Amino acid sequence: MSRQPEVNPARLLRSVADFAAIGATPAGGVNRQALSVEDRAARRLLAERAMARGFGVFQDEAANLFLRREGRDTALPPLLIGSHLDSQPTGGRFDGALGTLSAFEALEALADAGIETDRAIEVVAFTNEEGSRFSPGCMGSMAFARAGSMSDWRGAQATDGALLADELAATLDALPQARVRPIGHPISAFVELHIEQGPILEREDVPIGVVTAVQGTKWLEVAFSGEAAHAGTTPLEFRKDPMGAAAAAIARIQDDIMPADPEARLTVGRIAAEPGSINVIPSRVSFTVDIRHPDAATLAAMEQRVREECEGAGERWGCRTAIQQRVDMAPGRFAPSVTAAIEETCRALGIRCRPMVSGAFHDALFVGRVAPAAMIFVPCRNGVSHNEAEFVSDEHIIAGARTLLGVALRLSAA
Amino acid sequence: MSRQPEVNPARLLRSVADFAAIGATPAGGVNRQALSVEDRAARRLLAERAMARGFGVFQDEAANLFLRREGRDTALPPLLIGSHLDSQPTGGRFDGALGTLSAFEALEALADAGIETDRAIEVVAFTNEEGSRFSPGCMGSMAFARAGSMSDWRGAQATDGALLADELAATLDALPQARVRPIGHPISAFVELHIEQGPILEREDVPIGVVTAVQGTKWLEVAFSGEAAHAGTTPLEFRKDPMGAAAAAIARIQDDIMPADPEARLTVGRIAAEPGSINVIPSRVSFTVDIRHPDAATLAAMEQRVREECEGAGERWGCRTAIQQRVDMAPGRFAPSVTAAIEETCRALGIRCRPMVSGAFHDALFVGRVAPAAMIFVPCRNGVSHNEAEFVSDEHIIAGARTLLGVALRLSAA
Numbered sequence: 001m002s003r004q005p006e007v008n009p010a011r012l013l014r015s016v017a018d019f020a021a022i023g024a025t026p027a028g029g030v031n032r033q034a035l036s037v038e039d040r041a042a043r044r045l046l047a048e049r050a051m052a053r054g055f056g057v058f059q060d061e062a063a064n065l066f067l068r069r070e071g072r073d074t075a076l077p078p079l080l081i082g083s084h085l086d087s088q089p090t091g092g093r094f095d096g097a098l099g100t101l102s103a104f105e106a107l108e109a110l111a112d113a114g115i116e117t118d119r120a121i122e123v124v125a126f127t128n129e130e131g132s133r134f135s136p137g138c139m140g141s142m143a144f145a146r147a148g149s150m151s152d153w154r155g156a157q158a159t160d161g162a163l164l165a166d167e168l169a170a171t172l173d174a175l176p177q178a179r180v181r182p183i184g185h186p187i188s189a190f191v192e193l194h195i196e197q198g199p200i201l202e203r204e205d206v207p208i209g210v211v212t213a214v215q216g217t218k219w220l221e222v223a224f225s226g227e228a229a230h231a232g233t234t235p236l237e238f239r240k241d242p243m244g245a246a247a248a249a250i251a252r253i254q255d256d257i258m259p260a261d262p263e264a265r266l267t268v269g270r271i272a273a274e275p276g277s278i279n280v281i282p283s284r285v286s287f288t289v290d291i292r293h294p295d296a297a298t299l300a301a302m303e304q305r306v307r308e309e310c311e312g313a314g315e316r317w318g319c320r321t322a323i324q325q326r327v328d329m330a331p332g333r334f335a336p337s338v339t340a341a342i343e344e345t346c347r348a349l350g351i352r353c354r355p356m357v358s359g360a361f362h363d364a365l366f367v368g369r370v371a372p373a374a375m376i377f378v379p380c381r382n383g384v385s386h387n388e389a390e391f392v393s394d395e396h397i398i399a400g401a402r403t404l405l406g407v408a409l410r411l412s413a414a
Numbered sequence: 415m416s417r418q419p420e421v422n423p424a425r426l427l428r429s430v431a432d433f434a435a436i437g438a439t440p441a442g443g444v445n446r447q448a449l450s451v452e453d454r455a456a457r458r459l460l461a462e463r464a465m466a467r468g469f470g471v472f473q474d475e476a477a478n479l480f481l482r483r484e485g486r487d488t489a490l491p492p493l494l495i496g497s498h499l500d501s502q503p504t505g506g507r508f509d510g511a512l513g514t515l516s517a518f519e520a521l522e523a524l525a526d527a528g529i530e531t532d533r534a535i536e537v538v539a540f541t542n543e544e545g546s547r548f549s550p551g552c553m554g555s556m557a558f559a560r561a562g563s564m565s566d567w568r569g570a571q572a573t574d575g576a577l578l579a580d581e582l583a584a585t586l587d588a589l590p591q592a593r594v595r596p597i598g599h600p601i602s603a604f605v606e607l608h609i610e611q612g613p614i615l616e617r618e619d620v621p622i623g624v625v626t627a628v629q630g631t632k633w634l635e636v637a638f639s640g641e642a643a644h645a646g647t648t649p650l651e652f653r654k655d656p657m658g659a660a661a662a663a664i665a666r667i668q669d670d671i672m673p674a675d676p677e678a679r680l681t682v683g684r685i686a687a688e689p690g691s692i693n694v695i696p697s698r699v700s701f702t703v704d705i706r707h708p709d710a711a712t713l714a715a716m717e718q719r720v721r722e723e724c725e726g727a728g729e730r731w732g733c734r735t736a737i738q739q740r741v742d743m744a745p746g747r748f749a750p751s752v753t754a755a756i757e758e759t760c761r762a763l764g765i766r767c768r769p770m771v772s773g774a775f776h777d778a779l780f781v782g783r784v785a786p787a788a789m790i791f792v793p794c795r796n797g798v799s800h801n802e803a804e805f806v807s808d809e810h811i812i813a814g815a816r817t818l819l820g821v822a823l824r825l826s827a828a
């Protein structure tokens with residue numbers, strides 16, 4: 001006998017608070033870095049709650065943690081929902097945890113209502129999404145999606161001196177109740193709820209973002225080399241001024257390239273001039289460019305535009321131009337079947353939503369390479385994240401969890 | 415009985431070499447900072463040579479050193495020619511010394527030829543032009559022109575701990591043969607020969623610059639304050655990006671304001687972004703602007719333009735704009751009577767010359783406030799000065815001295 005499943009708001013909010021207490025910082029944030037004692041404690045708490053509800057508990061060689069509620073047809077690959085439990089060293093209570101706990105709440109709500117889904121639903125907490133203690137981030141989801149292998153990273157060393165191999169083994173050993181399964185088992189789809197980490201939903205007062213893509217990112221380092229000379233005695237026609245080149249190039253990036261495409265994000269976060277004297281034309285000016293776009297071809301074209309603008313500016317100012325690429329991460333498009341399920345759920349629940357692109361990486365970017373995937377964003381105050389001041393309102397927490405539950409219901413149907 | 419006076423090239427070049435030996439550095443430069451033991455030795459050598467030629471030797475309370483060759487009418491104020499003998503800590507052999515020694519060569523050439531000028535000619539070595547050991551620079555000429563007083567600076571302390579008052583007294587005491595005279599005695603005019611410290615004469619292959627003005631200088635510090643935000647998650651319309659404002663403002667300064675006026679010099683030598691992360695939109699970007707122009711009204715208008723462009727850029731990017739003025743030095747126009755004498759001399763000697771503006775300060779800027787003054791520039795290699803690599807060719811040394819001698823002849827006529 002089943003009834004309509006409902007999120008239990010009080011239970012979910014208490015759960016968020018319970019997990020925020022593990023690695024809590026005095027300023028109200030969380031320090032629960034990947035594979036740390038605190039991370040293990042959070043994993044244990046979630047596993048215990050799963051066992052108490054009769055859900056299956058599994059982990060793979062990457063210490064990705066799975067909590068499985070069986071479905072009608074055990075042969076069907078399960079629907080996967082969840083996020084991560086690790087945090088930045090001075091992180092907030094919601095980045096990662098909210099998606100994992102909302103997924104667990106969905107599982108509990110289904111159990112409360114006695115719903116039997118066609119396929120099993122599994123909640124996942126991926127290992128080391130943040131990458132702050134051990135680099136790179138998204139280790140667990142990359143390993144799950146075969147975009148990387150834990151064996152490549154076993155030698156990674158934390159700032160505290162710990163080796164990844166040791167901390168991974170200790171984390172796996174700390175949960176002997178979990179059955180070990182091979183990494184990368186088949187799934188039907190993946191849905192990840194996460195805080196937006198940006199300002200759009202809050203400023204537009206929309207409670208749900210339907211994430212259709214994750215931007216690709218390229219990092220460039222641009223350096224113009226000219227000729228240091230006396231500010232007072234050197235006329236314009238004799239100047240080889242790398243500051244002139246840099247200002248012209250950055251102005252083009254900011255005023256021409258970015259506004260031409262509403263999905264484009266171009267940021268110059270670092271700049272330096274040498275020798276750095278008020279009355280000396282610099283000999284060298286260098287800066288960074290962070291370029292993001294959800295479309296790979298457009299991203300490549302934007303990089304090309306940036307290179308051309310820089311080279312043109314360098315030439316006009318008689319400077320040598322050197323450009324180096326530091327990061328090149330391909331964008332990911334999410335599955336229309338999954339984003340449609342999110343939109344239909346919102347419509348059915350009467351919750352406003354809007355499609356959007358994620359500016360940051362998430363586990364779903366990698367899982368999306370092996371299965372249909374998409375994300376649900378909820379607003380966070382002032383777009384602040386990776387910060388102890390990170391905040392999500394109760395109302396938005398509930399709206400997110402209700403949406404995730406509805407999507408899980410839809411996507412768990414065979 | 416008199417004949418045509420002629421510069422003695424061998425004597426002048428030897429003199430330059432003799433003085434370059436006082437405070438010589440291993441790299442071929444000179445460390446003869448103001449009021450140091452080396453400065454005193456250079457002053458003594460010049461005074462001894464003057465006495466050997468029967469010239470009068472004077473110093474005033476600023477330790478400005480005067481070497482006087484009497485004229486026909488002792489009641490007429492003398493013509494003043496010269497420069498300074500102090501150097502930067504890693505300075506060259508020509509900055510200052512060349513003007514002083516060329517002036518002394520002119521005096522010797524007149525004596526050699528038995529020329530009696532209508533008015534006396536005095537060679538001057540002004541005290542502490544460089545300002546590297548004791549700030550400010552141009553102390554001696556400022557005191558001479560009543561633009562400042564030694565009593566204001568007596569407490570100035572050198573990086574080596576020495577007090578200006580002590581070093582000044584020791585320098586005056588080291589030349590007991592010199593008669594002390596009141597500071598700021600009347601002169602008919604002042605002519606200063608100096609290295610250009612810029613690239614124009616060398617690149618145009620013109621041996622003599624007729625300096626018609628010294629630029630005024632203003633230093634501004636501009637700071638834009640915006641909002642740090644995630645490079646990936648913050649769309650353009652939500653950005654308060656001080657880097658966008660800075661690039662736009664600097665591009666205007668470099669691409670619009672400077673090219674519009676061939677006499678304008680605008681330099682952005684320093685820039686910094688905070689927090690300085692590749693993937694974070696900066697919260698604050700600050701930079702300096704060095705603005706120079708020979709005309710005071712134009713200089714003021716340029717400062718105003720820079721302020722307006724900065725404020726406009728700040729506004730467009732949603733940033734607070736703060737602008738502080740750090741330096742405000744008025745320009746100086748030289749006397750047409752003196753620049754005409756230089757041009758006529760060059761024409762008579764068949765030496766090519768061109769009018770030009772000095773981008774750097776000189777003693778003549780201040781002396782020009784109390785008497786007709788102008789400067790003669792000679793080319794220096796690659797425009798390099800304040801550097802041990804400073805270099806002037808023998809040919810240009812001779813051309814400069816011949817010009818100065820000719821000008822002294824003209825201007826010493828009653």
